[in-house]
Amino acid sequence: MNILRSNNPMLNKKAIAKTIAVDRDRVKRTGGPFIESTNYMTVNGAVTKTAILTMIMLTVAVTTYSIPSQMFMTIGALGGAAVYFLTSFKPNLAPITAPIYAVLKGLLVGSASAFFAFAHNGIVLQAAGATMICLLVMLFLYRTGIVKVTQKFRMIVSMCVGAIMIIYLLSWIGSLTGTFEIPYLHSNGPIGIGVTVVILIVAALNLLLNFDSFEKGEDMQAAKHYEWYFGMGLLFTLVWIYLEFLRLISKIQSD
Numbered sequence: 001m002n003i004l005r006s007n008n009p010m011l012n013k014k015a016i017a018k019t020i021a022v023d024r025d026r027v028k029r030t031g032g033p034f035i036e037s038t039n040y041m042t043v044n045g046a047v048t049k050t051a052i053l054t055m056i057m058l059t060v061a062v063t064t065y066s067i068p069s070q071m072f073m074t075i076g077a078l079g080g081a082a083v084y085f086l087t088s089f090k091p092n093l094a095p096i097t098a099p100i101y102a103v104l105k106g107l108l109v110g111s112a113s114a115f116f117a118f119a120h121n122g123i124v125l126q127a128a129g130a131t132m133i134c135l136l137v138m139l140f141l142y143r144t145g146i147v148k149v150t151q152k153f154r155m156i157v158s159m160c161v162g163a164i165m166i167i168y169l170l171s172w173i174g175s176l177t178g179t180f181e182i183p184y185l186h187s188n189g190p191i192g193i194g195v196t197v198v199i200l201i202v203a204a205l206n207l208l209l210n211f212d213s214f215e216k217g218e219d220m221q222a223a224k225h226y227e228w229y230f231g232m233g234l235l236f237t238l239v240w241i242y243l244e245f246l247r248l249i250s251k252i253q254s255d
Helices: 013-030 043-065 070-089 091-119 123-143 151-177 190-219 226-254
Strands: none
Touching: 043 091, 043 190, 043 226, 070 091, 070 226, 091 123, 091 226, 123 190, 123 226, 151 190, 190 226
């Protein structure tokens, strides 16, 4: 969720210098050429990796849509979270873990879409269209500089994302144990709809952090595997936004 922080040891100058030193040592041992441009991530590379992960996720989601299962949703949600946090601590594993993450998200998205579609006709296309519009709008705001990603902005959005994830975790624990529930989080009334709208706004703002991470990673010459790592971050946000749109539309139609 906190894709890029100024104090991230994996993206600071010392870590980058160490990466370059390792590459040079490899060149000395192998006698091969040292080409810096091929050793570090690029924005285009990260976009390509994100597209690959999205295609994997959609392929699994379409397949799962025809055989939805609560078990698939649980495996997708919990398994995806576990893989994401593992990759946060070991970004060099991203070329392996990112496709696995996409598969798990496909299980979640496919089953969730099927369950919502059963109760609300046409909701999947509406949520998918709204997600694409949200992506394009936030990309426009970022590229034009209307909204700038400062360190303070990143910190505030990251804290909000973390708080929301904790609330969702508590809600899941409460529903699993049957002991408590988070007020208004799942209700269909005006307050419940308002809560979902606020969560959607935070998720949309998180897209700006994802875009900025792509550019910061290239500028700082982050290692090549960060293309997969940042691709995971953007996929996480897109899936989150899509699921929130499903929830919002269903609440509006049920209200």
